[in-house]
Amino acid sequence: MVQLSAKDQLILDALTSGCVRTCARLISRIERGEPGLVELLRALYMAGGSEKIIGITGPPGAGKSSLVAKVIGVLRRRGNRVAVLAVDPSSPFTGGAILGDRLRMIGHATDPEVFIRSMASRGRLGGLAKKAGDVLTVLSAMPWDFIIVETVGTGQSETEIMHYAAVVVLVQTPMAGDDVQAAKAGINEISDIYVVNKSDHPDADRFRRQLEAMVGLGLRLEGDRLWRPPVVKTQSLVGEGVDELVDQIGQRFRTLAESPELSRQRFRHRLRHRVVEIVREMLERDIQSGNGMLPDSRLEPVLAREKDPYELAREFLSGGT
Ligand SMILES: Nc1nc2c(ncn2[C@@H]2O[C@H](COP(=O)(O)OP(=O)(O)OP(=O)(O)O)[C@@H](O)[C@H]2O)c(=O)[nH]1
Ligand SMILES: [Mg+2]
Missing domain, CATH: 3.40.50.300 (P-loop containing nucleotide triphosphate hydrolases)
Structure with a gap:
């Protein structure tokens, strides 16, 4: 079950009843890459x-x-x-x-x-x-x-x-x-x-x-x-x-x-294809936002050639450290 905020619930209801203005506004938010839309998109998929x-x-x-x-x-x-x-x-x-x-x-x-x-x-x-x-x-x-x-x-x-x-x-x-x-x-x-x-x-x-x-x-x-x-x-x-x-x-x-x-x-x-695309987007966003998923410390062993970038990538994907 997706838990929506009251505001997102209103948007969902408007969309499922065909409100074109709500649709246009939401698409603009998607185009701008506005964060925080995932819960709403999840609920929309389910709808x-x-x-x-x-x-x-x-x-x-x-x-x-x-x-x-x-x-x-x-x-x-x-x-x-x-x-x-x-x-x-x-x-x-x-x-x-x-x-x-x-x-x-x-x-x-x-x-x-x-x-x-x-x-x-x-x-x-x-x-x-x-x-x-x-x-x-x-x-x-x-x-x-x-x-x-x-x-x-x-x-x-x-x-x-x-x-x-x-x-x-x-x-x-x-x-x-x-x-x-x-x-x-x-x-x-x-x-x-x-x-x-x-x-x-x-x-x-x-x-x-x-x-x-x-x-x-x-x-x-x-x-x-x-x-x-x-x-x-x-x-x-x-x-x-x-x-x-x-x-x-x-x-x-x-x-x-x-x-x-x-x-x-x-x-x-x-x-x-869609899931792979979402994974790619999530990874790119996480890495680019520099939220610590790939801190300098994890790159050090690769820099020193104690580890290769492929191994690090595999560890990264499998969630290992
Ligand atoms: N002679 C002729 N010209 C056409 C026909 N359909 C489209 N055109 C012309 O072909 C050109 C391209 O038409 P569009 O509908 O923009 O083609 P498109 O495939 O959407 O173009 P892009 O989105 O730029 O790839 C325009 O100049 C149209 O007037 C047709 O049935 N006959
Ligand atoms: Mg065209």
Whole structure:
């Protein structure tokens, strides 16, 4: 049982009943790295239910944000409440976030059933902001029907989304030189649905056929059935294909619901990643706050080469002295 202060209990109650202002304020506190939020986050996790998290990833400029804006539109028409977390890439030179995403989705800015938030990834490998996991804990405790996470997939961060989302949508475009063969090996394991966006491009059909052939080669065995990720063609500027995409996302959630073992397996995968992330954060915070966990005296034997840093690290992790 998590014991909450009266103030945190009020915040918890407000969030579980869907208060968007409380949500925005708490996310700001998480982003600032405010200490003392752990008890509340624990209680929020316990209050959460099934995770309807949709991950939308793909290379820079593939049209993810415009697609998310249109997906929100379709979900709203179908009566769903939607939260969006857009994880912006930040420039390695200035650390500044690109807030264009927020602007592009502004069409929904006045809708009280839609919540949109951007976070900067602050150069962390993997693309998702360090605090994204905490923010998703908050959103998952609220009565959203769907939570969408948009993140740029570049290089090693392409697979990161699967640590957060139950259903992963990979957005690609048929632009010149972007052959499907260039799509990273292993991508099949992470994508539940493929999107060929910018299908107004003349190469769109050729690209889609290539992609379908590639997907066909990589059929996944899930439990006792085969999963062949669908390929959906979209034009995110005008919304073409977006209804079909939302249908496919819904179908994927139904498949997961019908295969409890599969959902649990994927949920376990996400949880394992989350716990490791929390351990890492706790260790970093403890070490950096200089609270004596690694005082000079413990470094002395390593300095004198009586001990090596690996041994000290192992002792440290096992709690020994
Ligand atoms: N021709 C065409 N252009 C599109 C389409 N969808 C998006 N675009 C354009 O592609 C550019 C990038 O769109 P975004 O929605 O910002 O793409 P993104 O993947 O979110 O970009 P980042 O978040 O910066 O990685 C914009 O100039 C859009 O107008 C489409 O279906 N057809
Ligand atoms: Mg974007």
